[in-house]
Amino acid sequence: MPAEGVALRPKSHILSFEEILRLASLLVAHGVTKIRLTGGEPLIRKELVQLVSRLSSLEGLEELTITTNGLLLPRKLDELKSAGITGFNISLDTLQEERFKEITRRPGLDTVLDAIRMTADAGYDPVKVNCVVIRGFNEDELVDFVDMSQHLPVEIRFIEYMPFDGNAWSNAKFLPYQEMTDIIQETHPAFQRFGESDSETAKLWRVPGYQGTVGFISSMSDHFCSGCNRIRITADGKLKVCLFGASEVNLRDAMRDGISDEQLIGNVQEALSRKKASHAGMDAIAASENRPMILIGG
Ligand SMILES: C[S@@+](CC[C@H](N)C(=O)[O-])C[C@H]1O[C@@H](n2cnc3c(N)ncnc32)[C@H](O)[C@@H]1O
DSSP states (O other), X not given: OOTTOOOOOOGGGSOOHHHHHHHHHHHHHTTOOEEEEOSSOGGGSTTXXXXXXXXXXXXXXXXXXXXXXXXXXXXXXXXXHHHTOOEEEXXXXXXXXHHHHHHHXXXXXXXXXXXXXXXXXXXXXXXXXXXXEBTTTTGGGHHHXXXXXXXXXXXXXXXXXXXXXXXXXOGGGBOOHHHHHHXXXXXXXXXXXXXXXXXXXXXXXXXXXXXXXXXXXXXXXXXOGGGOOOOEEOTTSEEESXXXXXXXXXXXXXXXXXXXXXXXXXXXXXXXXTOOSSOOOHHHHHXXXXXXXXXXXX
């Protein structure tokens, strides 16, 4: 959340459920097998459970997941599970209350920890925990996070800090993947990599004998663009084929202007054909304009 906050959009700027469902059905009919709902904060959207039920019944959709700050999850977990959510990513950047307040601008660490435990108890395995690592802020907690994986079926996902507008980015705050593993190995020498998959965003590691695992999202130091098959649709209906690219295709206005399904999917395919082989690199990304992450969704 940028320090100055973000201006709330009028409701009419945001995709309606019908528009979300139209896009989702069309994309799933054309081969999309996984949808992740993010935000903003998805759990504050009214009637989210109804949307999830409708999405989860789309023929061909294999995974329907949510990325959330976890604050409302203890209250909504059961309903979301019944409606068909297959996985949760819960964002948590620190295990210390004061730091939690500093980065999220509100209290609530215990609620998020409860949410993680409850999600695991509800049978989700792994529960993914997204932790953005910022030098000088939370690198001293890397081992504490790894130790959360000792008795919980979590995948702690350490995400390299990425430059976005409004997030007070500086090179000095960047801590690369390699350095994170070195820091962890000082305490856990047996911490080791396992499994490899080209299309996975996370490089998976674990401490032998621990129940959970650790994933590293090295988007900056060792990007995985060649295996990236994701597209993003922002809450206001703009298609982004790369998280780090400013270019957007306005699907919302096209739908409101009466575009046919055929033309709509054509617009998506055209944008995909312009997807670049890789992003421009950390420094170029930092120097370019893009939305703040809070308006992209992750
Ligand atoms: C923007 S949030 C949106 C969903 C939800 N409100 C949440 O808190 O999870 C999605 C993810 O983006 C991550 N994120 C935000 N800014 C980031 C940055 N500069 N670099 C890397 N990851 C970032 C967050 O930690 C979170 O896991």
